[in-house]
Amino acid sequence: MSSLQMLxxxxxxxxxxxxxxxxxxxxxxxxxxxxSAAPVAASRHYPGGVRHSSGGGGDxxxxxxxxxxxxxxxxxxxxxxxxxxxxxxxxxxxxxxxxGKDGVGATMDSMELERQRGITIQSAxxxxxxxxxxxxxxxxxxxxxxxxxxERALRVLDGAVLVLCAVGxxxxxxMTVDRQMKRYNVPRIAFINKLDRGGxxxxxxxxxxxxxxxxxxxxxxxxxxxxxxxxxxxxxVNERAxxxxxxxxxxxxxxxxxxxxxxxxxxTRDELVEYLANADDVIGExxxxxxxxxxxxxSAAIRRATIAQTFTPVMMGTxxxxxxxxxxxxxxxxxxxxxxxxxxxxxxxxxxxxxxRILMDPTRSGDKPFVALAFKLEQGKFGQxxxxxVYQGTVKRGDSVWNTRTGKKTRLSRLVxxxxxxxxxxxxxxxxDICAVFGVDCASGDSFVIDKNLxxxxxxxYVPEPVISxxxxxxxxxxxxxFGKAVARFTKEDPTYRVWFDNENKETIASGMGxxxxxxxxxxxxxxxxxxxxxxxxxxxxxxxLLEPVTYDFWHRKQSGGRGEYxxxxxVMEPLPVEQNMTVDFRDETSxxxxxxxxxxxxxxxxxxxxxKGGYAGQRVTGVRMRLQDGAHHIxxxxxxxxxxxxxxxxxxxxxxxxxxxxxxxxxxEVNIPSEFxxxxxxxxxxxxxxIIDQDGRDDWYTIxxxxxxxxxxxxSADLRGSTQGKGEYTMEYCRYSPASPETHESVVKKFRxxxxxxxxxxxxxxx
Numbered sequence: 001m002s003s004l005q006m007l008x009x010x011x012x013x014x015x016x017x018x019x020x021x022x023x024x025x026x027x028x029x030x031x032x033x034x035x036s037a038a039p040v041a042a043s044r045h046y047p048g049g050v051r052h053s054s055g056g057g058g059d060x061x062x063x064x065x066x067x068x069x070x071x072x073x074x075x076x077x078x079x080x081x082x083x084x085x086x087x088x089x090x091x092x093x094x095x096x097x098x099x100g101k102d103g104v105g106a107t108m109d110s111m112e113l114e115r116q117r118g119i120t121i122q123s124a125x126x127x128x129x130x131x132x133x134x135x136x137x138x139x140x141x142x143x144x145x146x147x148x149x150x151e152r153a154l155r156v157l158d159g160a161v162l163v164l165c166a167v168g169x170x171x172x173x174x175m176t177v178d179r180q181m182k183r184y185n186v187p188r189i190a191f192i193n194k195l196d197r198g199g200x201x202x203x204x205x206x207x208x209x210x211x212x213x214x215x216x217x218x219x220x221x222x223x224x225x226x227x228x229x230x231x232x233x234x235x236x237v238n239e240r241a242x243x244x245x246x247x248x249x250x251x252x253x254x255x256x257x258x259x260x261x262x263x264x265x266x267x268t269r270d271e272l273v274e275y276l277a278n279a280d281d282v283i284g285e286x287x288x289x290x291x292x293x294x295x296x297x298x299s300a301a302i303r304r305a306t307i308a309q310t311f312t313p314v315m316m317g318t319x320x321x322x323x324x325x326x327x328x329x330x331x332x333x334x335x336x337x338x339x340x341x342x343x344x345x346x347x348x349x350x351x352x353x354x355x356x357r358i359l360m361d362p363t364r365s366g367d368k369p370f371v372a373l374a375f376k377l378e379q380g381k382f383g384q385x386x387x388x389x390v391y392q393g394t395v396k397r398g399d400s401v402w403n404t405r406t407g408k409k410t411r412l413s414r415l416v417x418x419x420x421x422x423x424x425x426x427x428x429x430x431x432x433d434i435c436a437v438f439g440v441d442c443a444s445g446d447s448f449v450i451d452k453n454l455x456x457x458x459x460x461x462y463v464p465e466p467v468i469s470x471x472x473x474x475x476x477x478x479x480x481x482x483f484g485k486a487v488a489r490f491t492k493e494d495p496t497y498r499v500w501f502d503n504e505n506k507e508t509i510a511s512g513m514g515x516x517x518x519x520x521x522x523x524x525x526x527x528x529x530x531x532x533x534x535x536x537x538x539x540x541x542x543x544x545x546l547l548e549p550v551t552y553d554f555w556h557r558k559q560s561g562g563r564g565e566y567x568x569x570x571x572v573m574e575p576l577p578v579e580q581n582m583t584v585d586f587r588d589e590t591s592x593x594x595x596x597x598x599x600x601x602x603x604x605x606x607x608x609x610x611x612x613k614g615g616y617a618g619q620r621v622t623g624v625r626m627r628l629q630d631g632a633h634h635i636x637x638x639x640x641x642x643x644x645x646x647x648x649x650x651x652x653x654x655x656x657x658x659x660x661x662x663x664x665x666x667x668x669x670e671v672n673i674p675s676e677f678x679x680x681x682x683x684x685x686x687x688x689x690x691x692i693i694d695q696d697g698r699d700d701w702y703t704i705x706x707x708x709x710x711x712x713x714x715x716x717s718a719d720l721r722g723s724t725q726g727k728g729e730y731t732m733e734y735c736r737y738s739p740a741s742p743e744t745h746e747s748v749v750k751k752f753r754x755x756x757x758x759x760x761x762x763x764x765x766x767x768x
Contacts, residue, residue: 072163073173145517156389159336166200170208249322279310339432370450466511471536549574550658556646566634567646581623602640606647615655618752688712
């Protein structure tokens, strides 16, 4: 008997004897003779059982597969929930808490830094079985600084569980995660966690789901008691109560709905049907005919509407107290799509440059050519580990695959499936599987095919722009080699972490999504590469943009003996629409022979290089379009290089003649404080030029949401703690770029011009 079975035998020894009473894999039903003394109608025990998702090869039916992610705001209980899922499915033998006294930490928090801080930094993948269904799970970080991990996970998943705190409700990062799910068309189940916490209010959370996230959502469960009185749940669909007995909630007991909750349960069921009628035609017809839908009708409608993303079923429980997890697993199987019910497209580029969307075939066979997406890179002790999601076909260990971006051929010497940081070898993977391979030199977002002539690439992953920068350097010269290795690895693994050398200030700059993001990588350099680093003061990633169109006409002529340089460019530089203020655009509107087409790329490159450097305030230029309308060339002296220089000089003319402004990142800041400190919080926001966009009070706590310039957020944490006696807490996430305040605008421009003057003075001294 395994340690897991011994553990559960101690909780319920009678149930392990009931082998003849099996009704489904991993589920035991106790005969009424044993349960006659207890006031229950039915009991199920979940000892679990694991089968590898590829262990059965292609015989694993694709409709028995689920690829899901668990995402939420920070500290909503995602990792704790995943730990319970692994335990109840038999994937692990014991439960360890995120900040448990045993010091082991949760299974999915495999990095030492994660266990010390009690937060998830990297997304972690695992797989397990629930009944006869294979479930691939990715647990994602909740902190906004690691949002790229959520992006990558949701890009390759077919469904998700959106976890919400029963006290905090819909918070700032919840909105971000919801936007990411919508971006990749991921159906979701909402799970309200932490019913055992003081102040928990599921109805308030449901209201926020409807009002803040605009979800067509309804309860499919109700709590039997809240806070310390949380005893179980009411299953609204099947009209029964669910209790979780045993030390670890392993025994799921079904009983009649408590007498005092029957009216509420019926009202909730009627409301569920009403919301489903707005999302599903079949149940809508039943509703209009004033008939009563059966349990099967409601379950089928929930599945159809959830997959169509027109309805969000809302479940609840408390993962820490082992309640509500098994019904959530049942819902993942019953309501979330299998790989065949999600349309995934690859892009095929024709010789003319046009892209065609090709629908992938998720059948688990080798009939169609193999196509996979590398969505995550990780440096392991055996080299680079590349996570792949297989979208079509099959590949075996030892096969060779081609990177469609680089054209490189790679032999897959080892195929593994991940369980947190542990690897389990497999011989073959099929469409729908998530696996990892070693020794593949690629970037995040690359596509792989087995047929060299198949020029397919999966649709790319959205990568947000960094919003904060700091200077970084190794503490001593001995560590410079390790510093270079660490930078090369981390920038390859995380596209939002960028390190570059600033030639003007002669220092290395690290850019990322927030102070915590940069701090974590600095600590990892010290821990993993024995390279202690020194970080400078944070710098905000300002940008500059044009406010009004400006014309240019620059004539570049240079003759110094031999072949000269000749180029003329004429056109307009204009601002892009507000919704495109993070992009730049170049348009060639020339006609005729004045500028030969081979020279146009030189003009474009000159413009793009100037946009990177900036000209007005030394910041990157965004939201600008350069229209090349006319020009002139010389049959001998013109070249692409000459037009490159003409383009740069024309750009400088536009900087001098045009009306420019500085853009700064605006952050959405959510503060939770005791009610007595409300005025102090408003005062803090006013001092930092914050714009209050939402307020919400509950019991003795108050939540304020505001938009604040990132440049004004430094030192906010200490200010908040000091004003609230250490009781206030806040979260911050990137919102958008907006024109900077006059003071900030003037400061940024002055700093840039001062640096230019110093540079000129140094140049004059060198000449003298």
